[in-house]
Amino acid sequence: MKEDMVELLWGGLLQTLYMVAWSSVFALILGALLGITLVVTEKGGVLPVPRLNRVISTAINGIRSIPFIILIVLLLPLARLIVGTSLGPTAAIVSLSIGAAPFLGRIIESALREVEPGKIEAAKSVGAHPLTIITxxxxxxxxxxLVRGVTIAVISITEFTAVAGAIGAGGLGSLAIRFGYQRFxxxxxxxxxxLIILIVQVLQWSGDYIAGSIDRKRCKSG
Structure with a gap:
């Protein structure tokens, strides 16, 4: 019985880590594009395009208002189109990435808004290119x-994998439902x-450590 449990948990853990890793990468790419675009296209931004800003903001709010379990179901046809199936960890990555990207976009937007306006204005005053100001x-x-915000988002994606497990995504969430609950x-x-608690703790510790290291280096250089 113990050997069976170890095998089940190990398989579920690998599937969960697989989903979290790839979903985080794709969600970070999409979320960064959304968050940076929201900041630079707002009125008074580096590249002000208020109309585009409103469209993106509305789209983000619309997607974020959909419960994740419903969003997964809505994205099943897209997952089937991209990866050829609507079941399993690979298919879940599509839903996880798209579902987490708007949330991550807002987090990145919030982090970027913490930058002192004076530093941006100083860069503008010397004629820096908008891309240079951004990067x-x-x-x-x-x-x-940004590091702290991304950490929160990755932890949320980890929680989302458990929800995705309810509709055949695999991973620890599916394992908990199929074996833990249904088979008692x-x-x-x-x-x-x-295991999920352990993953979350490691992610949070890693994010705090990296962010703290950046802060300490800035203090030393300052």
Whole structure:
């Protein structure tokens, strides 16, 4: 029984880590594009395009208002189109990425807004190109906040994988439902919960450590 539990938990853990890793990468790419665009296209921004800003903001709010379990179902046809199936960890990555991207976009937007306007204005005054201002002023200055925000988003994606497990995504969430709950395997259920807690703790510690390291280096250089 113990060997069976270890095998089940190990397989579920690998599937969960696979989903979290790839979903985080794709969500970060999409979220960064959304968050940076929202900041630079607002009125008074580096590249002000208020109409585009409103469209993107409305789209983000619309997607974020949809419960994740419903969003997964809505995205099943897209997942089938992209990866050829609507079941399994790979298919879940599509839904996880799209579902997390708007949330991550808002987090990145919030982090970038913490940059002192004076530093941006100083870069503008010397004729810096907008792309230079974004890559060498705004993003570097907001880096600690960005790291903390991305950490929160990745932890949320980890939680989303458990929800996705309810509709055949695999991973620890699916394991907890199929074996822990439906087959009354309390040992498996507790094991999945402990593993998810461990993943979240490692992610949070790593994010705090990286953000703290950046802060300490800035203090020394300052």
């Amino acid at each position: 060498q002023v705004i993003v570097p200055e907001a880096l600690p906040a 395997r309390t040992d498996v259920l507790l094991g999945t919960v402990l």
